[in-house]
Amino acid sequence: MGVRTWIDSWPVYRQLKGTDPLGRGAAAKSARSARLTPRTASADRVVKSVCPYCAVGCGQNVYVEGGRVTQIEGDPDSPVSRGRLCPKGSASLQLTTGDAREHYVLHRRPYGTEWQRLDLDRAMDMIADRVIEARRAGWQWEVDRARTRRTLGFASLGGATLDNEENYLIKKLFTALGAIQIENQARI
Template identity: 80%
Template sequence: MGVRRWIGSWPVYRQATGSDPLGRGAAAKSGASERLKPRVSTADQVVKSVCPYCAVGCGQNVYVKDDEVVQIEGDPDSPVSRGRLCPKGSATLQLTTGPAREHHVLYRRPHGTEWERLDLDTAMDMIADRVIAARRHGWQWEQDGDRTRRTLGFAGLGGATLDNEENYLIKKLFTALGAVQIENQARV
């Protein structure tokens, strides 16, 4: 390889001597980058969504191929984020396809050191039994002569990964159960 050809392969040289002085096109491309294809080019469909991490509500495009999520990117049509995502939002794909994602109910007994798998029905029954017991034990009909009809036996703290509809339903459920201590991480 001659020196002239070697220098001609430098992006800065191509930028300075070619038709791309700002380095936004051909000057910035190499042979390897020419052969690259976007990982979203094979997607069957694009589903509009909202980032689940905080209350900002950045728009996301979820790319799906064969009923599997293959990529999640910022939605340029979103008036909130205009296609941008923070580092947590950019890592949203890990929520659906990450190797660390758990697909089973795990339970650690009181004072236990190991996690054990439970089937979903058993876990739901345990939660229901504990909610009923906490409600019954912490129920207050009145306090200081004022009618309260509430329980201080449990509280709710929602996560920012819940959307508005899920938070609305959880608020309604906890209110119907008599809980008054209901908050959401997105507001905290």
């Protein structure tokens, strides 16, 4: 590499002599960074979503390639976040593809001291059985001779990341099951 070639490749020289005097574009690029392509360039489609971490509801663009999530970024069209994400939202790709993601449920039996792994289907069956039993054991047809048709055997406490549609469905489900203690953490 000659001296002239070396000087021409020097970012400060390119910044002063080129069309990028503030050093925000071409002057700041190295040859290697000029060859790089964005992680989102190979995506088949972009799916609009909402960040799952808090009640703010920042918009996200989820980039999907071959049926697999490859990148998650802030949605510039979102009136809430205008394309910005906090550190938690920026790391939400790990929810779908991270090595630490669990694909099973940990369960500790009553009075047990050890956790055991259960597959999701088994865990869902256990939850359904317990809801049915709690409903059966705590069902009240009437209270003080007033018809109630309810149960105090279980309750629902929703999280702050649930959107309106999810809250609506949860309210409908628990009301149909006879529960009257239905609340959302976002209002507490």
